Amino acid sequence: MHSKGNACCCSFDECKLTTEWLMSRTRHKPKIAVVCGSGLGLLADNISNKQVFRYEDIPNFPVSTVPGHEGHLVFGHVRDKSCVFMQGRFHLYEGYSLCRVTFPVRIFKLMGVETIIVTNASGGLCQDFKVGDIMIIKDHINLPGFAGQHPLCGFGIRFPCMSDAYSKDLRKLTLDISSELGYSNFVREGVYCMVSGPNFETIAEARMLHILGSDSVGMSTVPEVTVAKHCGLRVLGLSLITNKVSLDYSREEKVNHEEVLHISKMRAEMLQKVLYTFITRSHQEEAINSS
Numbered sequence: 688m689h690s691k692g693n694a695c696c697c698s699f700d701e702c703k704l705t706t707e708w709l710m711s712r713t714r715h716k717p718k719i720a721v722v723c724g725s726g727l728g729l730l731a732d733n734i735s736n737k738q739v740f741r742y743e744d745i746p747n748f749p750v751s752t753v754p755g756h757e758g759h760l761v762f763g764h765v766r767d768k769s770c771v772f773m774q775g776r777f778h779l780y781e782g783y784s785l786c787r788v789t790f791p792v793r794i795f796k797l798m799g800v801e802t803i804i805v806t807n808a809s810g811g812l813c814q815d816f817k818v819g820d821i822m823i824i825k826d827h828i829n830l831p832g833f834a835g836q837h838p839l840c841g842f843g844i845r846f847p848c849m850s851d852a853y854s855k856d857l858r859k860l861t862l863d864i865s866s867e868l869g870y871s872n873f874v875r876e877g878v879y880c881m882v883s884g885p886n887f888e889t890i891a892e893a894r895m896l897h898i899l900g901s902d903s904v905g906m907s908t909v910p911e912v913t914v915a916k917h918c919g920l921r922v923l924g925l926s927l928i929t930n931k932v933s934l935d936y937s938r939e940e941k942v943n944h945e946e947v948l949h950i951s952k953m954r955a956e957m958l959q960k961v962l963y964t965f966i967t968r969s970h971q972e973e974a975i976n977s978s
């Protein structure tokens with residue numbers, strides 16, 4: 688496929704080559720992929736039988752340019768479940784096309800992954816949210832998509848349904864696990880809104896996003912989820928609220944990326960517990976089958 692305007696720039700041959708390169712170098716056959724958000728690379732720390740590839744060594748793979756994104760593709764096991772973790776994701780604001788941002792999702796699909804768990808750090812817009820809360824994403828707003836920055840432009844079957852992008856059964860399982868772990872007080876459900884970044888929101892923008900129904904805001908996730916849903920993967924989205932977004936001109940606090948990373952690292956252990964329990968239990972879900 689040829690690149691025209693902002694149409695797709697990753698060919699199927701490229702995807703195939705990268706998949707074959709990886710599959711010829713690993714014996715892992717992951718069914719679950721995890722994308723680690725800013726400062727959340729620690730989520731991959733406690734998996735066993737690890738095999739690590741640096742992004743710069745993988746043909747056609749983009750490289751990480753954002754602090755808090757290590758740039759490693761890590762294969763391994765959570766208990767008996769074979770998984771692949773992206774320690775570091777790609778963002779539109781790094782200068783990558785959304786095709787390139789979502790390239791790894793297509794590789795996962797070709798490798799036989801069936802479920803993708805997408806994590807991120809985000810700013811809380813919902814006034815009930817506290818810093819450190821985990822928001823299970825129930826829906827999203829694709830703001831760049833409204834302006835034609837969409838990862839499916841020029842790629843595959845058109846008009847996919849997105850009203851059920853985040854599996855209801857997987858959300859329910861995560862809520863049940865959170866309750867069993869005693870985490871119910873800080874695990875919520877909500878709507879994530881993607882903005883392109885790289886600047887954080889103005890107060891007027893934050894107010895608008897809140898009025899539009901967004902509970903949290905970040906600069907990622909939506910492209911990956913859109914492509915994952917389009918190619919038939921089951922999706923769970925977990926957003927860590929790393930800061931409260933200012934809706935008030937009198938508020939003096941200013942958000943910055945270092946604070947985002949600090950909170951992510953502080954809460955990664957707790958998020959890891961939810962994640963690993965989810966992965967070990969995901970067979971319960973397989974019985975229910977895709978939703």
Ligand SMILES: O=P(O)(O)O[C@H]1O[C@H](CO)[C@@H](O)[C@H]1O
Binds near residue numbers: 776807809884906907
């Ligand atoms: O969405 P992740 O990759 O977690 O990163 C979030 O943190 C960065 C801002 O601090 C932005 O990239 C935002 O999207």
Ligand code: HPA
Binds near residue numbers: 808904905
């Ligand atoms: O407040 C935020 N806005 C956008 N992206 C973010 N990522 C973490 N926090 C934020």
